[in-house]
Amino acid sequence: MATPTRVDLDGNPIKPIIVCMIGAGGFIGSHLCEKLMAETPHKVLAVDVYNDKIKHLLEPASLPWGDRIQFHRINIKHDSRLEGLIKMADLTINLAAICTPADYNTRPLDTIYSNFIDALPVVKYCSENGKRLIHFSTCEVYGKTIGSFLPKDSPLRQDPAYYVLKEDASPCIFGPIEKQRWSYACAKQLIERLVYAEGAENGLEFTIVRPFNWIGPRMDFIPGIDGPSEGVPRVLACFSNNLLRREPLKLVDGGQSQRTFVYIKDAIEAVVLMIENPSRANGQIFNVGNPNNEVTVRQLAEMMTQVYSKVSRDPPLETPTIDVSSKEFYGEGYDDSDKRIPDMTIINKQLGWNPKTSLWDLLESTLTYQHRTYSQAVKQALSKAVPS
Template identity: 25%
Template sequence: MKILITGNMGYVGSVLVPYLRKKYPKSFIAGLDVGFFAEKLLDNSYPEKSLDKQIIKDIRNIESKDLEGFDVIINLAAVSNDPMGKEFESATEEINFIAGVRLANLAKEVGVKRFIFASSCSVYGEGLGNSKTEKDQVNPLTEYAKSKINTEKELEKISSSNFVIKCLRFATACGFSSRIRLDIVLNDFVVNGLLSNEINILSDGSPWRPLIHVEDMARAIHWSIEDKNEDDFQILNVGNLNANYQVREIAEAVQKVLPTIKIKINKNASPDKRSYKVDFSFFNNLASGYQPKFSLEDSIKDIVKKVKDFNLNEQHIKNSDFIRLKALKDLIDKNLINSKLEKL
């Protein structure tokens, strides 16, 4: 089997690559990434070293010949959160939606059999009421979330029995990666809690956020490669069954593991409308051998241990090495990319 992972040099890809390498030691696994965060590692592991091939390319410039011979494509490449989507609106649409759909069309043309798309539970946006199933109405509030739902809609049209597509609507990621992120809620709380003894909640703490450990995301992608009994097109919410938390509860869970930490809630913050509870039972029923293994407490303990093992320190925070929006702005300031996120 030949597998291509786009966006492999990011937070998720840096965990997915070694994970799939272990599962498929004899398969040809390649990565394609523009390399925005290539050097933003905590260590010298460079997970892409275990690949058979690394292509450095913008997915907007992909050609058919880049895709020939692959059986499976996993599309992780994206402007990957709301703050970046707000700052780089047109690039978010171009990269996430237009280039993502073009990638799938080219893949189908050259005979790729399976396409796995990293979508997001953020499509539920202001998800009032019940826990959202895949059949519930979506309510995307941000450019990022809109790019994900628009992509899903186009992918549905091009799926077929010879071109199976799975859209994995991931919960908010957490946990350690050699390209760790501190712009996601749990990682931010644990690392800042450890380094400053304080958790600063920017909202009033009430929004709901389901969480998933990054290694459990890799497990779900593994299932998507292996699943045999399937429809041509599937959308699946991917997260821990019953693991919907309010942001305040996430901070309190961190405080339970690190009891000296103080929690500050910003009572005057304008309300964060992005709040959704998600029902993960469809994925739970279909993928019984591939369910998330990390509880919230496991995820917190994992980050605490790795922060210490890898000596993540104030300097990293000061350099903003692991905050994606700041890392991109830094590349712009250095004239390495422009505001459309094109390489100069």
């Protein structure tokens, strides 16, 4: 039986395309490559300095999609092959970035170079060669909510007008320059403005994606296992590491900040819709998150403790969390986004996308993966550690 023709949201047949995916070896890139290989006919030129997270898609060459994915070990900071790959592709997706908060205040120069300077040639090559670009920005471009500046007891803080983040209406509110946390948000904002201006002045076909805390398997690393012992990944991996080592989860400044978490597999469906529906995605900035999955970081820690106890069958710790100051945890210059609720009107209207997975369910599948992947290695590392 012939495979049915895949159609876009307007009922037109989808033609196979070549995607140049920069940062394909990272967390989001690995899931996007997996989805494109398993469910679409598209080809991927996967660009990254690492490929550990997509090795299972590259080897053996006999995999059913073996001729549709090619890995190019390229550092986009200094490699003349980049323009050739962008020219060869129909669409470029740029995911490459330094995007872990622990780096923003401790390596602000690397953060700004990575998120702004290194992205410049990608935008330029797309614009000059008439190629479509999907650029990954961040929800952090919104910074703090307007509501966070109201008095603590103001009833207006409960009014969505003061906290819901809208692509075409909300301001970008960052802290002072000495709070170097905002180096990332500011670099991302400037590259967004540049992409937008290339669209307005030179006709670049672009889509900007603002992810709101996408989480799932393969996110970041477990310190001392598949990343540096002193490294500080994002919260999912920090808390997973604590749970695997049976040590209390560290709540920065009391864990009062609020986040909405979306399951990576839901979010990837939104990206595939953008790839395959250019007429609906071009010229748009999209929030991609799950407004129904809001928790404080403290509540996240409590839920992860419960879920991990279920999947590992270990009893929860007597003291599951401890408070640490942000200065102690991240160093000087840290600051935080207070609350991140994405407005979903634009992505709903253009692509009809909605997230599906509840926070409990996404934590259960993710922590099952973390336990299966890391628990033996962590046990071995702990047994080898010399008691002080």
